[in-house]
Amino acid sequence: MERLWAPWRAQYVSSVAHAESGCFLCEVLQSDSSRDRELLVVARWDHCFAILNRYPYNSGHVMVAPHRHVGDLEELSEAELCVLMLRTRDVVQALRRAFSPHGFNIGLNIGRAAGAGLPEHIHVHIVPRWHGDTNFLPVTADVKVVSHALEDVYERLRAELQQ
Numbered sequence: 001m002e003r004l005w006a007p008w009r010a011q012y013v014s015s016v017a018h019a020e021s022g023c024f025l026c027e028v029l030q031s032d033s034s035r036d037r038e039l040l041v042v043a044r045w046d047h048c049f050a051i052l053n054r055y056p057y058n059s060g061h062v063m064v065a066p067h068r069h070v071g072d073l074e075e076l077s078e079a080e081l082c083v084l085m086l087r088t089r090d091v092v093q094a095l096r097r098a099f100s101p102h103g104f105n106i107g108l109n110i111g112r113a114a115g116a117g118l119p120e121h122i123h124v125h126i127v128p129r130w131h132g133d134t135n136f137l138p139v140t141a142d143v144k145v146v147s148h149a150l151e152d153v154y155e156r157l158r159a160e161l162q163q
């Protein structure tokens with residue numbers, strides 16, 4: 001992946017280092033859906049769900065995760081694998097409609113050695129890309145600006161996914 005400058009990720013790296021307890025994907029999944037906006041859950045389906053990355057590599061960075069807390073593709077059933085990819089496609093379509101990206105980076109980091117921030121619970125990263133990227137999201141370390149951008153992305157993407 002072409003390297004993106006995402007200074008707000010420093011906060012993510014330190015928060016991961018300080019909060020090793022539990023699995024935030026399972027916590028989010030078990031929380032009441034009335035908290036979806038606060039927790040950035042954009043969609044819940046059978047077998048998997050989608051959540052905006054609070055510390056995105058780029059604007060519109062979504063993660064699609066299975067309900068089951070497993071760390072490897074081999075531990076998912078064929079049905080779960082199919083649904084995971086189908087819902088990944090749905091998120092890609094919604095991102096296209098909402099933000100007209102020029103491309104996507106889509107992938108899985110399996111294991112810490114591969115850069116997984118949460119190796120125990122597998123998730124597909126969907127990172128929309130635009131020519132020049134920084135035109136879309138202000139390149140800034142200002143957390144307020146980033147969180148405002150997140151709320152905007154959340155509303156637009158959720159609306160598209162509910163159609």
Ligand SMILES: [Zn+2]
Nearest residue numbers: 023026069121
């Ligand atoms: Zn989990």
